[in-house]
Amino acid sequence: MDKKKRRLISRTIILLLLGAALVFALYTNFTKDKNESLRKGSEAPNFxxxxxxxxxxxxxxxxxxxxxxxxxxxxxxxxxxxxxxxxxxxxxxxxxxxxxxxxxxxxxxxxxxxxxxxxxxxxxxxxxxxxxxxxxxxxxxxxxxxxxxxxxxxxxxxxxxxxxxxxxxxxxxxxx
The missing domain is CATH 3.40.30.10 (Glutaredoxin)
Structure with missing residues (x-):
């Protein structure tokens, strides 16, 4: 029973860490797009x-x-x-x-x-x-x-x- 409980806790922690990483990745991706988007009045990027x-x-x-x-x-x-x-x-x-x-x-x-x-x-x-x-x-x-x-x-x-x-x-x- 003790071994099963530890495994459950370990898996729960791993899932929470993965979930947090996913939320962080999505958040930074969406806010980056807003901050760097080209807007009216912006300098047109040279190419x-x-x-x-x-x-x-x-x-x-x-x-x-x-x-x-x-x-x-x-x-x-x-x-x-x-x-x-x-x-x-x-x-x-x-x-x-x-x-x-x-x-x-x-x-x-x-x-x-x-x-x-x-x-x-x-x-x-x-x-x-x-x-x-x-x-x-x-x-x-x-x-x-x-x-x-x-x-x-x-x-x-x-x-x-x-x-x-x-x-x-x-x-x-x-x-x-």
């Missing part, structure tokens, strides 16, 4: 990515311009829906100091190039192969667009597919 034509794009090089930073995937139907509208508005705004940077979330060159060709996209499209940029911007749902003003500050974060009219309005907002 360097290479587009599909081999040209390097560094976000800080676009200071003085508005940047419509879009995260997307070829498999994402809402992303595909808004791409032609982004292309149309890019043609309207590229000479007015507004740039579109489209960041694919780690797919193959082949899939992305096929997508670009299919939709006849002319704005810079890059692949975040290591997903560092996606993580820096805390992207968890696609599509998501970050409006970055000429000072490099995030003025808005828009989740979900956008209409052509809404893309135009957002581009007006970031026009220098």
């Amino acid at each position: 360097v990515l290479t587009d599909m034509e081999g040209k390097e794009h560094k976000l800080s090089d676009y200071k003085g311009k508005g940047v419509f930073l879009n995260f997307w995937g070829t498999y994402c139907k809402p992303c595909e829906y808004e791409m032609p509208y982004m292309e149309n508005q890019y043609k309207n705004f590229k000479d007015q100091g507004v740039e579109i940077l489209a960041v694919n979330v780690g797919e193959s060159d082949y899939a992305v190039n096929n997508f670009i060709t299919k939709h006849d996209l002319t704005f810079p499209v890059m692949i975040d192969k290591g997903r560092e940029v996606e993580n820096a911007y805390r992207v968890d749902i696609l599509p998501v667009s970050f409006l970055v003003d000429k000072e490099g500050k995030v003025i808005d974060i828009i989740t979900g597919a956008l209409t052509e009219e809404s893309i135009q309005k957002h581009m007006e907002r970031i026009k220098p």
